[in-house]
Amino acid sequence: MSEFSSATVGDAVLYAPPPETPKLHPREWVKENLFSSPFNSVLTFVTTIILLAVFRGFLSFIFNPVRQWDSTATNMQLFMTRAYPDEQYIRVWFCVAVILILTGVSMAVWRAGSAMPVAGVGHRLLATGALLALLA
Structure with missing residues (x-):
């Protein structure tokens, strides 16, 4: 309205x-x-x-x-990632990065309103993903 x-x-x-x-x-x-x-x-x-x-x-x-908060400080890694293997933390950080990127894009689209069409944002995200896939 x-x-x-x-x-x-x-x-x-x-x-x-x-x-x-x-x-x-x-x-x-x-x-x-x-x-x-x-x-x-x-x-x-x-x-x-x-x-x-x-x-x-x-x-x-x-x-x-x-x-006694010492046990909390000592086991902070266990609280955050449970018993996830140390050599595969990149998966956890990748998921965090994807969530943050999608949150940022959602906030940008929400703030821009109708000034930026959602389809244009989708095309740019797909192009960025394709570029990253080619570089990897």
Whole structure:
């Protein structure tokens, strides 16, 4: 949907801009959105207290001196790749690279919108893959 609404009059198309939303000062925004009614005020305070309790519990769990995190640091490779053979880590890194490349291409297409057709992106990816296959 476009950001402008349109109406036709004969052969001419008239565009009306969307209504402007007033820009609020942060204090006004908080008052309007978080404390607009007694129920919203209570809900804001209760949610804040719950989130602070969860955050405090999480931090106390992590930074508790009783916790022994040495085994985690020692076995980080085991946590990430399990018992995958060391000589075949290139497969893991290749999969990570493919995921990152596809994520980047998806974000670029999403940001570009209709400025870059998806078919063009597909052709470029196929050409790049073919070039890499020929070079390998």
